[in-house]
Amino acid sequence: LGEFRTRRRQGSPHYTIYLGFGQDLSAGRPKEKNLVLVKLEPWLCRVHLEGVQREGVSSLDSGSLSLTNSLYDDIEHFLMELEQSA
Incomplete structure (x- = not known):
C-alpha cells in the first residue's frame, strides 16, 4: 500500500x-465454483486503501485512457440534421 501511495x-x-x-483452491478452476468459499476482506486494509484513493492516488493507467467528445459531436450533428429536415 505504501508503494501504491x-x-x-x-x-x-x-x-x-x-x-x-473441502476442496483445493489451486485446482485450476475458478474459486467461485467451490462448494464452500469464505471471502475475507480486512476492514483496516479497505479503509486505508479508500483513504489513499481519496488523496488522489488511482490504479488507472493514464497511458491507456482516451477521452473524446465524439458523443457530443454526434448529438450536435444529429440535432443539426433534425433542424434542417424540419
Whole structure:
C-alpha cells in the first residue's frame, strides 16, 4: 500500500483472503465454483486503501485512457440534421 501511495506500484494492492473448505483452491478452476468459499476482506486494509484513493492516488493507467467528445459531436450533428429536415 505504501508503494501504491507513492505511485511506485501500478495497480492497487490485493488484500482479499479466500478460504476454501473441502476442496483445493489451486485446482485450476475458478474459486467461485467451490462448494464452500469464505471471502475475507480486512476492514483496516479497505479503509486505508479508500483513504489513499481519496488523496488522489488511482490504479488507472493514464497511458491507456482516451477521452473524446465524439458523443457530443454526434448529438450536435444529429440535432443539426433534425433542424434542417424540419
